[in-house]
Amino acid sequence: MASSASTKLTVKLLIDSKREKVLFAEASKEVIDFLLNLLRLPLSAVIRLLNKDGMVGSLGNLYLSVENLNDTYMQPDIHKDVLLKPRAPISSQQFSALLPANGDDSDNHNVEASFYTCSNQHCTGAYNVTCDNKTICPHCRFVMTSKITYVGKKVAEDVFPNNSGFVKEVVTYMVMDDLVIQPMSTISSITLLNKFNVKEVGALQEKVVELGMTQGVDLLKASLQSKAVLTSVFLKNISAI
Numbered sequence: 001m002a003s004s005a006s007t008k009l010t011v012k013l014l015i016d017s018k019r020e021k022v023l024f025a026e027a028s029k030e031v032i033d034f035l036l037n038l039l040r041l042p043l044s045a046v047i048r049l050l051n052k053d054g055m056v057g058s059l060g061n062l063y064l065s066v067e068n069l070n071d072t073y074m075q076p077d078i079h080k081d082v083l084l085k086p087r088a089p090i091s092s093q094q095f096s097a098l099l100p101a102n103g104d105d106s107d108n109h110n111v112e113a114s115f116y117t118c119s120n121q122h123c124t125g126a127y128n129v130t131c132d133n134k135t136i137c138p139h140c141r142f143v144m145t146s147k148i149t150y151v152g153k154k155v156a157e158d159v160f161p162n163n164s165g166f167v168k169e170v171v172t173y174m175v176m177d178d179l180v181i182q183p184m185s186t187i188s189s190i191t192l193l194n195k196f197n198v199k200e201v202g203a204l205q206e207k208v209v210e211l212g213m214t215q216g217v218d219l220l221k222a223s224l225q226s227k228a229v230l231t232s233v234f235l236k237n238i239s240a241i
């Protein structure tokens with residue numbers, strides 16, 4: 001995670017300055033990976049990222065209700081954080097710098113999860129294992145604090161094969177204002193100008209913009225509310241939506 005703080009991504013926008021609209025953005029693999037990763041965010045992570053008042057609809061209230069609910073109403077083996085701070089998908093990629101961390105840093109390393117077994121040496125044949133070092137051993141009632149290491153690779157590889165994100169690097173990608181994504185190479189510029197009904201090519205303007213954490217959160221927010229995501233994030237103040 002350490003190197004990700006310095007990551008700065010850029011996207012090149014093609015803007016119709018007359019209509020004040022982003023026609024599309026040219027984006028690298030890293031930007032596309034960031035956008036696709038939004039699909040993997042648990043809803044409650046989205047609510048946390050947008051703050052409850054940034055949410056449209058009533059999901060923010062649902063979240064708040066769990067926050068306010070006294071622990072005594074929860075099942076004894078359920079911690080409220082299961083709902084409030086679900087484990088975020090693995091985000092060791094460059095785009096992890098584009099959204100704030102989930103709060104507890106330890107939660108972001110779930111592939112390296114620690115497991116514990118009973119610390120009572122008379123119990124070593126029981127093979128009980130837990131990921132919570134406060135669990136009571138069902139055999140001897142000792143607390144299960146002996147750390148054991150999970151060495152299997154399968155889980156990590158299932159989640160993020162080769163640690164290389166989602167899409168290939170070979171092409172530049174085109175992101176439409178409504179977040180339709182396609183490889184740039186398959187579209188001719190004439191097709192594009194027709195598609196956008198551009199009559200004055202002179203009104204078109206290219207602009208390179210930075211994509212950092214602020215814009216990352218704004219993109220997430222706009223993607224839930226708007227069909228003109230790039231326009232609202234990069235041309236207009238998103239809070240004006």
Ligand SMILES: [Zn+2]
Pocket residue numbers: 118119120123126137138139140141142
């Ligand atoms: Zn035991």
